[in-house]
Amino acid sequence: MAGIVSYGAYIPYYRMPRSVINVAWGRGGGRGERAVAGYDEDSISMSVSAGIDCLKGTDPKTVDAVYMATTTPPYLERQNSNIVATALDFRRDVRNTDFGNSLRAGVNALQAAVEAVAAGSLNKVLVTVADMRLGAPAGEHEQSFGDGAAAFLVGNEGVAVEIEGSYTYSDDLSDYWRRDGDTFISQWEDRFGRDEGYNKIPVEVVKGVLGKLNLTPKDITKACIFGANARAQAGIARAMGFTPEQVQDPLLDSVGNTGTALALMLLVAALEDATPGERSLLVSWGNGCDAVVLKATGEIEKIKDRRAIKRHLAVKGTLDNYGKYMQWRGLVPTPSRGGMRVSMSAEWRERQLGLPLYGVKCLNCGTVQLYMSGSSMRAHICLECQAKDNFEPYRFADKTGKTVSFSHDFLGGGINPPMTRAVIDFEGGGRGLFDMVDRDPEECKVGLPVEMTFRKVPLGVGSSSYFWKCKPVRE
Amino acid sequence: MQSIKDRVAIVGMGCSKFGERWDMGTEDLLVESTSEAFEDAGVKSEDIQAAWLGTQNQMSGQILAQAIKTEYIPITRIENFCATGTNAMMDACFAVAAGIYDLVLVAGVEKLKDSGVGFLTGGGGQPSAQTAPGVPPPAQFALAANRYFYQYGLSYEEGKQMLAKIDVKNHYNGSLNPKAHFQRAITEEQAINAPMQAFPLGLYDCCGVSDGSAAAIITRPEIAKTMRDDYILVKGLGLGVGAQQGSLRDYYDFTHFDEAVYASRMAYEQAGVKNPREEIDVCEVHDCFSITEAITMEDVGFSPRGMVKNDIDNGFFELSGDGPKVNTDGGLKCFGHPIGASGIRMIYEVYKQLQGKADKRQVKNVRLGMTHNLGGQPGSFTGAISIWGTRD
CATH class of the missing domain: 3.40.47.10 (Thiolase/Chalcone synthase)
Structure with a gap:
């Protein structure tokens, strides 16, 4: 039987208090904070981060596809999910697909994955859902939006959450839209979207799915309802027949409206607390509505070690500077110091080294090495025994390490100075020099434990690429 | 393996003023250092039989030929990061010690202050597979x-x-x-x-981060003796x-x-x-x-x-x-x-x-x-x- 085998999530380290935005625009007040993706993060990197959380304990080579959903794909032409799959070290014969263009894309991807597994076409599908939508400066959405991601592994063995049924309205009622070339989200008069859309359609769809499954609102433990606004969300939950205790907190004061990822992040939060037999309801919104009823099995107890929502919420640093936010999002011009020049052909040639972060283990002497010259990561000769081309691939992305030394660069500090770098020794051997992110410079010292995180690398040739950085382990 | 000891002598050297030489380009700096070296050694450009040039940013030995106008002599450009200048001197010494040439010019030069920024830019070069960011x-x-x-x-x-x-x-x-x-x-x-x-x-x-150039004239000790008393070995x-x-x-x-x-x-x-x-x-x-x-x-x-x-x-x-x-x-x-x-x-x-x-x-x-x-x-x-x- 097809269902959810594992879940994971990602919330960027940086949170910006809404009061910081208001101060920048000469206003007072501001409730809570919003998650802000780092200058080196985007929907691809956040999908990888959520995927890592979700795949804890799963051999990446056993996954058959990535279904990646986002309305903010870094590439309009180039399969974004392929980059996610390569970074996560999936096989080459995987069937990746990008989902997008609607806030329902996340739930669409999950449903498509469940159906592909149920049909026997694929055995394991990783669904990633990430968004980092831009609201116009000084506008409401700049404050209300947040960045984040969720991930689900869909399979037919060890199912922790069964999908009992779903119901969908597809409807071109477009309260929000963004055309090709638009930087910011546009919105029709909010009263239209609210009164004719959000307040009516999800209520009918939920009634539809409960009726179809012969359930009542009392059968649902947690309702995970997309909500751009807490009051409106509470209003439709009431109309659906749920008590406030049944409604999953919409994360709006701590993360913000994460677009297509929001309802699925709420589902992850609900599953973190779910016990076997409990039902959750997933409700999406955007050009229609999906409602999905899910039921936890006994397997749910085995996947409680995910960072998911709670642990990610707890690990944070404050971004108390609106100027930095504008710079990170590219909304103000930033002086260029010349980018690196990564060659598409050379990057492709070494796709099994850089993106999944592979070094080598010598089959002759057993030495583990992560070779990174100025131009290549492909090793031929073992430094210790001189054996030629006698290696097996050895992955470093999934290893933790300890800091051998570090530096804080104020001169070439980049977009979030100082730029911290660390030499790290990996558990099990191997060494590398990496940028360190999501760190407080004060906490950096010799011996600091770190883990790897997949990030965007700015380039000077109009493309963009990705590489791994390190960050402090915080658990 | 033989030792290089006492087999090569320096008979003249020159060094430009180092610093932010806004009015001087690569060739100007080379002329400044080599002129001093020629004068110090008491030789002329046309006496030089071969030259080695140490430079990171200039792509060939031609820049030295063009600066001081030599006539089709062998000039080799050496690059080995910050050891570039010393490496050029080494290879020139080996050629002299081997007896291939009697009088050789070694020059090193870098014009760094035309980059537009106050730090070393490095990088450039050919696009590669390396997506790991460079570290200054x-x-x-x-x-x-x-x-x-x-x-x-x-x-x-x-x-x-x-x-x-x-x-x-x-x-x-x-x-x-x-x-x-x-x-x-x-x-x-x-x-x-x-x-x-x-x-x-x-x-x-x-x-x-400076502009500058330095140069030396080298020969074998028996020739050096005929040129000056205070050569070094x-x-x-x-x-x-x-x-x-x-x-x-x-x-x-x-x-x-x-x-x-x-x-x-x-x-x-x-x-x-x-x-x-x-x-x-x-x-x-x-x-x-x-x-x-x-x-x-x-x-x-x-x-x-x-x-x-x-x-x-x-x-x-x-x-x-x-x-x-x-x-x-x-x-x-x-x-x-x-x-x-x-x-x-x-x-x-x-x-x-x-x-x-x-x-x-x-x-x-x-x-x-x-x-x-x-x-x-x-x-x-x-x-x-x-x-x-x-x-x-």
């Missing part, structure tokens, strides 16, 4: 500083003070040198309180190129630079130096950062491992000190660091010291002088050493 030199060498402090139990304050004393010494020496980029003495407090560049390295812990040349041993081996601890250790062993063996702490009179080292000078004192055997702080505290390496006088011309810190020129600039100072022509910086009774370069970054360097002595 201050951040690379700060890795060594933080680890050195940790390894030998120095607090941040103690470590900063040790480095500040190096800065003060080199600034003082630079203040005695009219060709230096920076000619102002500083205090320990200024060094310690200067703006941070790459923690823990402050402004005065980092060398200058090569005693040893060492070059150690890293294969990223330090970046790959997790037992490497960033408190020593083995490429320089190997290069110095080669040069000491050729020169017959048994106890460098006692035998070397003056030494120009690659103080791209103050921590590099500190570690180098241990790498080349002037101070025992972990003990350089004692020698620094005692003023051992100062002009008035009891040990080898280190960076008498102000070093990279104050003379400046035009990459390809630096190695030959160092030899220029050693040449002047051995001849007794170093003016206010002159050290007494100099018999043996040494130069040291490190190109690259902790983890993978090109290390170069040259040792020079007075004629018998």
Whole structure:
């Protein structure tokens, strides 16, 4: 039987208090904070981060596809999910697909994955859902939006959450839209979207799915309802027949409206607390509505070690500077110091080294090495025994390490100075020099434990690429 | 394997003023240094049979031919990071020692101040598969500083003070040198309180980014004797190129630079130096950062491992000190660091010291002088050493 085998999530380290935005625009007040993706993060990197959380304990080579959903794909032409799959070290014969263009894309991807597994076409599908939508400066959405991601592994063995049924309205009622070339989200008069859309359609769809499954609102433990606004969300939950205790907190004061990822992040939060037999309801919104009823099995107890929502919420640093936010999002011009020049052909040639972060283990002497010259990561000769081309691939992305030394660069500090770098020794051997992110410079010292995180690398040739950085382990 | 000792002589040298030479380009700088060298050696451009050019940013030897207008002589361009200049000198020495040429010009040059920014840009080159971001030199060498402090139990304050004393010494020496980029003495407090560049390295812990050129005329000793009395002789040349041993081996601890250790062993063996702490009179080292000078004192055997702080505290390496006088011309810190020129600039100072022509910086009774370069970054360097002595 097809269902959810594992879940994971990602919330960027940086949170910006809404009061910081208001101060920048000469206003007072501001409730809570919003998650802000780092200058080196985007929907691809956040999908990888959520995927890592979700795949804890799963051999990446056993996954058959990535279904990646986002309305903010870094590439309009180039399969974004392929980059996610390569970074996560999936096989080459995987069937990746990008989902997008609607806030329902996340739930669409999950449903498509469940159906592909149920049909026997694929055995394991990783669904990633990430968004980092831009609201116009000084506008409401700049404050209300947040960045984040969720991930689900869909399979037919060890199912922790069964999908009992779903119901969908597809409807071109477009309260929000963004055309090709638009930087910011546009919105029709909010009263239209609210009164004719959000307040009516999800209520009918939920009634539809409960009726179809012969359930009542009392059968649902947690309702995970997309909500751009807490009051409106509470209003439709009431109309659906749920008590406030049944409604999953919409994360709006701590993360913000994460677009297509929001309802699925709420589902992850609900599953973190779910016990076997409990039902959750997933409700999406955007050009229609999906409602999905899910039921936890006994397997749910085995996947409680995910960072998911709670642990990610707890690990944070404050971004108390609106100027930095504008710079990170590219909304103000930033002086260029010349980018690196990564060659598409050379990057492709070494796709099994850089993106999944592979070094080598010598089959002759057993030495583990992560070779990174100025131009290549492909090793031929073992430094210790001189054996030629006698290696097996050895992955470093999934290893933790300890800091051998570090530096804080104020001169070439980049977009979030100082730029911290660390030499790290990996558990099990191997060494590398990496940028360190999501760190407080004060906490950096010799011996600091770190883990790897997949990030965007700015380039000077109009493309963009990705590489791994390190960050402090915080658990 | 043969030793290079006493097989090549320098009979003339020149060095441009180093600094921000806004009015001078690469060719102008080459003309400035080579003119002085020709005059010093008493030869003309047309007497030169071959030349070696050390430069990082110019792509061929043609720039030297074009600058000084030679007629179809062999000119080889050498690049080996910050050891470029010394490497050019080495290869030229080998050609002369082999008897292939009698009179050879060696020049080093770099025009860094046309890049539009106040730091080394590096990079460029061909697009590659490498998506790991490049790390600028201050951040690379700060890795060594933080680890050195940790390894030998120095607090941040103690470590900063040790480095500040190096800065003060080199600034003082630079203040005695009219060709230096920076000619102002500083205090320990200024060094310690200067703006941070790459923690823990402050402004005065980092060398200058300068334009400059230096040149030498070399020949075999029997010819040198016919040209002047105070020529100097090569005693040893060492070059150690890293294969990223330090970046790959997790037992490497960033408190020593083995490429320089190997290069110095080669040069000491050729020169017959048994106890460098006692035998070397003056030494120009690659103080791209103050921590590099500190570690180098241990790498080349002037101070025992972990003990350089004692020698620094005692003023051992100062002009008035009891040990080898280190960076008498102000070093990279104050003379400046035009990459390809630096190695030959160092030899220029050693040449002047051995001849007794170093003016206010002159050290007494100099018999043996040494130069040291490190190109690259902790983890993978090109290390170069040259040792020079007075004629018998």
